[in-house]
Amino acid sequence: MMKDSKPFKLKIFASFSFLLFIVLFPLKTDAQVEPQQNKKYDKIIKTIATKYYLEASLIHSIIRTESNYDPHCVSSKGALGLMQLMPDTARIYGVRNPFNPRDNIEGGVRYLRDLIELYNRKTKYVLAAYNAGQTAVKKYGGIPPYPETRNYIEKVMVSYPKLFIKTRTKVYKYQDSSGRVVFTNCHYLYSLNKAREKSNKDS
Numbered sequence: 001m002m003k004d005s006k007p008f009k010l011k012i013f014a015s016f017s018f019l020l021f022i023v024l025f026p027l028k029t030d031a032q033v034e035p036q037q038n039k040k041y042d043k044i045i046k047t048i049a050t051k052y053y054l055e056a057s058l059i060h061s062i063i064r065t066e067s068n069y070d071p072h073c074v075s076s077k078g079a080l081g082l083m084q085l086m087p088d089t090a091r092i093y094g095v096r097n098p099f100n101p102r103d104n105i106e107g108g109v110r111y112l113r114d115l116i117e118l119y120n121r122k123t124k125y126v127l128a129a130y131n132a133g134q135t136a137v138k139k140y141g142g143i144p145p146y147p148e149t150r151n152y153i154e155k156v157m158v159s160y161p162k163l164f165i166k167t168r169t170k171v172y173k174y175q176d177s178s179g180r181v182v183f184t185n186c187h188y189l190y191s192l193n194k195a196r197e198k199s200n201k202d203s
Contacts, residue, residue, distance in 0.1 A: 041069065041082070041101055048106050052113050053168040059109060061160040062130070065152060071101050083108030113167075121164045127153045 038060060045063075049056040066084040067073035079086055081104035090098045095107035112130060119125035119137075128136070128143045131152045136144040143149065172190035174197075176182050184190060 038069070041105070044102050044105055048102075048109050051106075052109050054109065054113065054116075055160075055166050058160050058165060059105065059112075061156045061158075062108070062112070062127075063105070064159065065155045071104065072099055080104070085111070116165050116167060121167060123157065123160070123163055123165050124153055126165060127156050 041063070042056070042060075045059050046056045049059055063069060063082050066079075067082050069082065071082050073082070073084065074080055075084055077086075080090065080098035082101055083104055085093075085095060085098055085104060085108055087098075089111055090104075090107055093107040093110045095103045097103050098107070112126070115126045115129050115134075118134070119129065124143055125137060128149055132144045132146055132149045136146070136149075143153070172184050172186070174182055174184075174190055174193045176193065177196070182189075182193075
């Protein structure tokens with residue numbers, strides 16, 4: 001005599017539903033958490049991105065990979081904060097408190113901007129230098145063969161898949177000592193001239 005197959009089918013359905021719940025629930029949780037983290041620092045990131053003519057999505061991608069939006073993150077190598085700045089780098093770029101989100105992001109973006117100029121906007125080179133240092137990139141004549149660095153580049157480029165970093169160069173205008181009008185994209189020259197003008201006015 002054929003047995004009733006309904007209880008068996010119900011068990012299979014219940015087991016399948018349970019497995020589906022286990023698989024989908026963490027994904028849903030991650031999807032909920034990440035936008036909250038993005039939103040928390042989104043205003044600061046957009047403001048600084050606009051200031052330095054970069055895309056906010058690039059900064060988000062680096063922060064997500066570096067610290068997962070933890071402002072108090074400290075790596076085993078001593079990198080600090082959201083953008084994981086080494087103490088020397090933080091000092092060079094004027095970061096007084098690396099655990100302050102705005103200070104950390106601005107210092108990291110200023111460093112990033114210099115790397116972008118140095119490597120002609122090539123995303124992989126910029127990220128390699130940010131992760132492994134400029135010395136390593138120079139030593140190997142390109143992306144170092146470190147698994148950590150290669151994995152880092154892949155992770156960032158999942159959410160920023162551009163081969164060249166999109167940016168815009170700011171042009172400064174000033175008058176030099178001879179009265180000529182000068183246009184330059186070099187902030188350093190512009191700053192020197194402004195300091196000279198201020199000194200002349202004060203004297």
